[in-house]
Amino acid sequence: MKDDWTATLSAAVERFGALALPTMAMFPPTLEDAPGFRFNAWTLPVNLAGLPAVSLPIPTAGHMPASLQLIGPRNSEAMLLALAARVEEAISA
Numbered sequence: 001m002k003d004d005w006t007a008t009l010s011a012a013v014e015r016f017g018a019l020a021l022p023t024m025a026m027f028p029p030t031l032e033d034a035p036g037f038r039f040n041a042w043t044l045p046v047n048l049a050g051l052p053a054v055s056l057p058i059p060t061a062g063h064m065p066a067s068l069q070l071i072g073p074r075n076s077e078a079m080l081l082a083l084a085a086r087v088e089e090a091i092s093a
Helices: 002-016 044-049 077-092
Strands: 019-022 053-058 066-071
Touching: 002 019, 002 044, 053 077, 066 077
Parallel strands: none
Antiparallel strands: 019 066, 053 066
């Protein structure tokens, strides 16, 4: 099953060069709400596939940031970090 998932996610990443997905399904919880919260529900499948990813905070109009997960093909760490820097530059402009 893991091999099937790795192949499926790898094919999507190869097709598009990188994937941009939310890191979490909602805003981060407060410290009081954090116990028992599943922080890795949206990152665990990427980790299981063994693909590199980077997550960045995205400013919002509210008091909590949203988050963006960039996923790349195997051995694409340098490309992902460059892409993350471009995203950070674009959102801070």
